Amino acid sequence: QVQLVESGGGSVQAGGSLSLSCAASTYKSRVGCMGWFRQPPGKEREGVAALNSGGGVTYSADSVKGRFTISQDIGKNIMYLQMNSLRPEDTAMYYCAAKAGPCIRGSGTWNSRSDYDYWGQGTQVTVSS
16 A cells, blocks of 8 residues: 655745645555546546656646656655646645556556546645636
8 A cells, every 4th residue: 555645835936936745655566657636626636747667758637747746765765746837727625646547558548537546635725827
């Protein structure tokens, strides 16, 4: 079992920045991919960004490219999401997620939430105009 705990959410004005962290109880032995998802009010949960826990390629949604950066500290079992140039439409509950396999396997996609085995409790991000 992998436990994930997010932190770093909050409220910010449009154009501002926030940094989210996700601490995992274990990493290398059980996690192949970690990602960030978000769920805006009244909408479905969507993928924001993901990375393979062994390093290498990262993935991100078109809506956040150039503004959000996903990274990790493998030694500390922590994943980060640096969010810059925030917009009101970024307002959502942000969730950390992990799965045993790589972010993309075969013809699959990195942002299929049903593929993720472990989820954090979420942290709220609110961006005001």
